[in-house]
Every structure is written in C-alpha cells, then in structure tokens.
Amino acid sequence: MSKLKIAIQKSGRLSEKSIALLEECGLKFPNGGGKLITESSNFPVEILFLRDDDIPQYVEQNVAHIGIIGENVFLESEKKITIVEKLNFSACRLSLAVPKETDYEGLTFFNNKKVATSYPNILGNYFRENGINATVEVISGSVEIAPGIGLADGICDIVSSGSTLLSNGLKEVETVLKSQAVLVSNQNLDEEIQSVLNKLLFRIRSVQKARENKYILLNTPNNQLEKIIGILPGMNSPTILPLAKEGWSSLHSVISEEKFWDIIDELKEAGAEGILVVPIEKMIL
Numbered sequence: 001m002s003k004l005k006i007a008i009q010k011s012g013r014l015s016e017k018s019i020a021l022l023e024e025c026g027l028k029f030p031n032g033g034g035k036l037i038t039e040s041s042n043f044p045v046e047i048l049f050l051r052d053d054d055i056p057q058y059v060e061q062n063v064a065h066i067g068i069i070g071e072n073v074f075l076e077s078e079k080k081i082t083i084v085e086k087l088n089f090s091a092c093r094l095s096l097a098v099p100k101e102t103d104y105e106g107l108t109f110f111n112n113k114k115v116a117t118s119y120p121n122i123l124g125n126y127f128r129e130n131g132i133n134a135t136v137e138v139i140s141g142s143v144e145i146a147p148g149i150g151l152a153d154g155i156c157d158i159v160s161s162g163s164t165l166l167s168n169g170l171k172e173v174e175t176v177l178k179s180q181a182v183l184v185s186n187q188n189l190d191e192e193i194q195s196v197l198n199k200l201l202f203r204i205r206s207v208q209k210a211r212e213n214k215y216i217l218l219n220t221p222n223n224q225l226e227k228i229i230g231i232l233p234g235m236n237s238p239t240i241l242p243l244a245k246e247g248w249s250s251l252h253s254v255i256s257e258e259k260f261w262d263i264i265d266e267l268k269e270a271g272a273e274g275i276l277v278v279p280i281e282k283m284i285l
C-alpha cells in the first residue's frame with residue numbers, strides 16, 4: 001500500500017499538538033532521537049519533521065502529501081494547496097501593533113509609515129484592500145523589537161496572550177487575521193493516497209468530536225426527569241436507568257462541554273445529584 005507522507009513542524013508551537021493528534025488517531029511511530037523522517041508501524045504513513053514555513057512548498061510539490069501548519073503560514077505562502085480540516089489548536093491572531101504611547105485613531109495611521117513583519121504577503125494584501133499606503137519591512141523573527149530600535153513605526157505579528165507585546169511596550173490596534181492549526185493537502189493526490197488520507201481524516205474527525213463532547217451521568221428524582229431532560233440541550237434520547245433508591249433514576253447522555261458549564265447550576269437547582277462528566281476517547285458518527 002502507498003504511504004501517505006505527513007509533514008509536521010520539527011520543533012515549535014505546533015509540534016507537540018501535531019504529534020498528540022496523530023497518536024490519538026491511533027498511529028504508532030518512533031518519535032525523538034533527532035530523526036527527521038519516520039514511519040508508523042500500524043498505519044501506512046511516513047512522518048516528515050520540517051520547519052513550518054517549508055511545509056506549504058513541500059505539499060505543493062507533493063514531496064509531502066499533507067501537512068499541519070498555522071492558517072497564517074498557509075495564507076502567507078500563497079501556494080496552491082488546500083485546507084482539508086481545521087484542527088482547533090494553536091489559536092492565535094495576526095495583529096498590527098504600535099508603541100503604547102502612540103495616539104492611534106484608525107488604520108490611516110499607517111499611511112506613509114513603516115511596518116515590520118514576517119508576513120509581507122498577508123499584510124501587503126490587507127493594506128491594499130484597505131487603501132493604506134505603507135512600507136512593509138520584512139524581518140524573520142523578534143519582530144516586536146522593531147519599533148524600539150527605530151526600524152519601524154509599527155509591527156504586524158502573531159499575538160496570543162499579548163504578553164510579548166506588553167513586555168516590548170506595544171499595544172495591539174488591529175486584527176488582520178484569526179488563525180488556528182490546519183491540515184493542508186496537495187491538490188492532485190493519486191487515488192490510493194487519497195484513500196489513506198480519507199481514513200486518517202475519519203479518525204481525526206472522531207478525535208475532534210470526542211474532544212468537544214463529554215459523557216454525562218447524573219441521578220435525578222423521577223418527578224424531575226422531564227425537567228432535567230428539558231435543561232440538557234440537544235438531547236434526543238438519553239439513556240434512563242432505574243436506581244436501587246426508590247423513585248430515582250440515573251440519566252446518561254453526551255453533551256458539548258461548553259454547554260455543560262452554562263447549565264450546571266440549573267441542573268443542580270432542578271434536583272440533579274451525583275453529576276459525573278467523563279471524557280470521551282473517540283466518537284464515531
């Protein structure tokens with residue numbers, strides 16, 4: 001069987017979570033020891049460990065069939081590759097920032113200014129679409145230092161917690177792009193490789209679904225059953241089992257974790273007891 005070649009970041013913000021995702025999909029592979037290419041012992045894949053910026057190019061050239069990168073790198077690369085799945089990790093944004101004492105009143109501030117970034121394509125397009133005439137100064141890292149050393153009037157870089165901006169005396173003024181990790185694919189995969197990718201995608205979606213949902217168990221007096229079912233959102237047919245305790249039942253269902261935290265107080269008020277929320281390992285739909 002042909003092997004699907006997957007490129008992931010060698011070391012950096014995406015590495016650990018990319019490896020964790022593949023492992024949660026059941027793929028076993030040696031990891032570590034500085035090897036830059038490895039293969040799985042139980043699934044037809046080869047894993048290539050690369051610099052993230054190089055991944056779009058390799059995927060376009062079919063050297064790797066698929067890869068995991070940030071949407072920011074996908075867009076900046078302008079390569080002919082396709083996002084096949086958003087992966088819900090490494091959320092961040094690409095933002096414009098200026099020295100915190102700047103009197104900033106809107107995007108026109110950047111007219112005739114110099115902005116340092118590692119994302120000249122994304123930023124160039126953004127300025128063009130917004131009719132701003134600024135000079136883009138390309139630097140490959142430590143962008144936040146640029147205004148402080150007189151290299152630029154502002155920067156455009158990745159922001160997550162905002163602490164790097166803060167510790168460099170900058171303030172965020174515009175969001176240019178919201179990003180997360182994505183799975184990208186070559187646009188002309190041969191049939192056999194595409195079918196391995198489909199199998200992997202099925203597993204990735206099962207892992208993602210499981211991460212979003214939790215299995216909930218609770219005990220309720222029978223006279224409150226209907227009310228509790230009404231509180232639990234989107235619950236079609238919960239499992240209801242009688243408890244040894246007269247007049248009580250145990251109710252089991254699957255619920256999105258996010259919604260659970262919104263309704264926990266309501267559930268308790270309605271008489272639910274012994275509430276257990278359990279992680280789901282895989283969810284096959």
Ligand SMILES: Nc1ncnc2c1ncn2[C@@H]1O[C@H](COP(=O)(O)OP(=O)(O)OP(=O)(O)O)[C@@H](O)[C@H]1O
Pocket residue numbers: 009010011012013014050051052053069070071072073090091092158159160161179180181
């Ligand atoms: N602070 C952050 N929080 C969340 N996600 C981030 C953060 N910084 C970067 N990312 C995301 O992770 C990706 C990789 O970031 P990282 O800083 O490891 O890249 P890099 O330094 O370019 O790595 P490489 O050495 O592989 O070129 C970014 O392209 C972005 O999508």
Ligand SMILES: O=P(O)(O)OC[C@H]1O[C@H](OP(=O)(O)OP(=O)(O)O)[C@H](O)[C@@H]1O
Pocket residue numbers: 013141142144157158159160161162163164165
């Ligand atoms: O808003 P924050 O939470 O502070 O995160 C933002 C910082 O994180 C990234 O750099 P990273 O720490 O990955 O270092 P790098 O520049 O060496 O890639 C990014 O380039 C920013 O500098």
Ligand SMILES: [Mg+2]
Pocket residue numbers: 051052053
């Ligand atoms: Mg990089």
